[in-house]
Amino acid sequence: MASSPPETPGSFRQLSGAQRKAFFAAWLGYLLDGFDFILITLILTEIADDFDLNLTTAATLVSAAFVSRWLGGLVLGAVADRYGRKPAMIIAIIAFSVGSGLCGFAWDYWSLFIFRAVVGLGMAGEYGSSATYVMESWPKSMRNRATGFLLSAYPVGTVLAALAYELIVPATNWRWLFYIGIVPIALALYLRRALPEAAEWKEEVEGRKDVTTSSMLFSARRRLPNTALAILLSAALVFIFTNSGGGATPWLIALSVLCFVAFAVQLAGRLWPVMIAIMVTVFCAFLYSWPIQSLLPTYLKSDLGYDAGQVSTALTWAGLGYAAGSCLAGVIGDKLGTRRTYVLGLFVSLAFVFPAFLLPAGNVVLLWVLLFAMQATSQGISGLLPKYIGDHFPTRLRAAGLGFSYNVGALGGAVAPLAGAAIADDIGSLGTALMVLAGSLTVVVALIIGFDLPARIGRALNIDSDAPAFVQKERKTTSGR
Template identity: 45%
Template sequence: MAMAARPWYKDLSGQHWRAFWAAWIGYALDGFDFVLITYVLTNIADEFHLDLVTASTLISASFITRWLGGAVVGSIADRIGRKNAMIAGIWLYALGTFLCGFAWNYWSLFAFRLIVGLGMAGEYSASSLYVLESWPKHVRNKASGFLISGYNVGSLVVAFIYPFITAHFGWRVLFYIGIVPVILTLYMRKNLPEHTEWQQTSTEKAGGISFFKLFSPRILPVFIAITLFIFAAFLYSWPVQSLLPTYLKSIGYDATGVSQVMFAANFGTLLGCIFAGFLGDRVGTRRAYIYSLLISLVLILPFFIIGKANIWLLGLLIFVLLFVSQGIAGLHPKFMSMYFAPEVRGSGVGVAYNLGSLGGAIAPIWGAFFANLMGLGTALAVLMFFWTFVVVALVVFDVPGRLLQRTAGIRSYEVQNTTPEGTVEPSQV
């Protein structure tokens, strides 16, 4: 009789979980700080006498510096360690958010939002690599999915506390709360070791700044492919993320209805990130993307056809749609890390992700443009379908892996997984 499979969590020590929860809380607070401004934008516009278009540029400000944050903090991660880079990223976004509460005009607030972008970009790559490189290889998809769920939790927390805080204390207090993550860094510095793949290879790394190594002939093609992958992923996800409330209002839902559907959407994304981790470890990272996104293609059209006919059915459809389409983003850190060697992984993941995230800045503009031609619902459906198909194609044909094979002679930097029993089996990347 075959022995029962060893539960995955039995392979994780207390140190693994301490590393995870420290990074997860950092991600949750990152999500809290980043989306905060979207809730108080009208308050800011009123106080500083801004029109809505000008006020909206305060959201885009953090995107402007994300690539730089990925380059600087990512290079720190490759040079002096993931833990130190993670702490630096948290300090930057927490300080930037705190300073937003003291803004005296539009330009001061814009400048402080640039600091937020620097920090959150660097924290994304450093935290994800710290956990991924600390956990055993056969559960790293779970680590990735679980970790990204923290961002969604932070976003939900803002939604819950925003009405009370602004009604009783004003919008600035929400930004003052943003300094709280600094407390977490005190724990990190004292209690978390640098027991990662980075530490194992740090003595072998050549000098130099890892960001500039991305432009070497061996790495550049893979870097471009990963950047395009993330760019396409943002272009299929952000039209819906940014314009879904507007679409719901356009088909006749009031504020309560919009809130209910948006809760279903956000909750679906949260659970989807967690499920993606299990699916990725079960069938392989690439297969998890393919299965999830193919299912999402089937659900896009029904969601936009149903309209206002039934809010419960609409909520169920958006829950399932974002469960598979947005939840799979929980595997982005794992997917990207497979194609960069440890000595450039911090800057590679950080810069590729944050350059690709510019798709998130373009997506709402494209959505609004095409809405003038074909209606908002149709525009969102077309953009989501097309760019989802592009992502599926990039994964099916393993474009980054093929380029890596051509330049480095391997398809992935995770070509083998060690099982709990100690044997070695091919990785289902």
């Protein structure tokens, strides 16, 4: 018999055995997700040499996983809302594992692009299902820590990927990094047998077929139109992010936006303007973080001339900073509040972004320190993002609402490497391009979250919702009268 997560625990040690088990399983899944996803950024130069690609074209392979993420977030989020968080998490792990393994067999640019898109489907589902699974298994008083601690797994996965790159690529070739990406399937088999379902979902949603996202999106009368809409949107995004659209690209972008709005209206109902605002917030967040995530290895190798070992060490320190920052953000977020902590972390990060990319080659130890501090504050603070987004949706819509809005916004990650490479081509410095994008977009995101724009839009439209972002505000207003 499911019971609500207790409100009294204040530390990890006070959680029940089932809650700790749920966390560690989801954490391990997200670690392997980060390992598989980041591999492409480590070997862009090797792939470009093998397939005779320039840097801008090779960078679109990073974008491939982002092109499919919206679909993974939508479909696997709907599965999680209808059938439970655990089965969606298992499907996601299998998807990104199979996609990663297939990448090792790629024979040209397009085959690798397609296989990376499969990885994107799984990663999107993993983000939404794991985050909602842990949040809804933990007490509400600890949910910033739940997501902050969970997202610390992703950079640990990137650190392991960097170490694997250092050990494997010089001795063999880049394909072996992808072959080992199929290992997480073993975790999926374990999860299927060992984990309970999230208590909050079981109490509020299980058995209610009429209120979940799957019933809204995939009902008999909507199934075929939405399938056609998904195919049209996917084709438009492929043309856009492979630079194949030519003069039609502006029209393809407009078409994509309309398709996303159509899905948001169906998915969120009256909350759709709030969902669109969250998508914009996440899009900007990826524009400040993903140029560094995706192009930092290339910058260290091409601009600073570091070898594979030095690149691996630098990425290890950056990843450790990200992990430490995520955990710290969760602890502070439960004390100061999600938005206040988020904005504070973003502004502190600006003190490290500019020195990190103005540092000349040869200052290896100082580079490690700056990358650690920069990622702890700028990227680590995103450990609060699932909690921030999830607060805008009720439990019955949370997995798909979080998964879809986050992964549509994550298209900023597809734009980011292209923007970074294009700016670098114009000004002749990849480091300066990364510094400009990270610095400017950090301020934009801080302002959006600081002024609470998504929830403010919802309140301005008099949207009635039992989502925490609206209920909490309502309680504060009532108590202040």
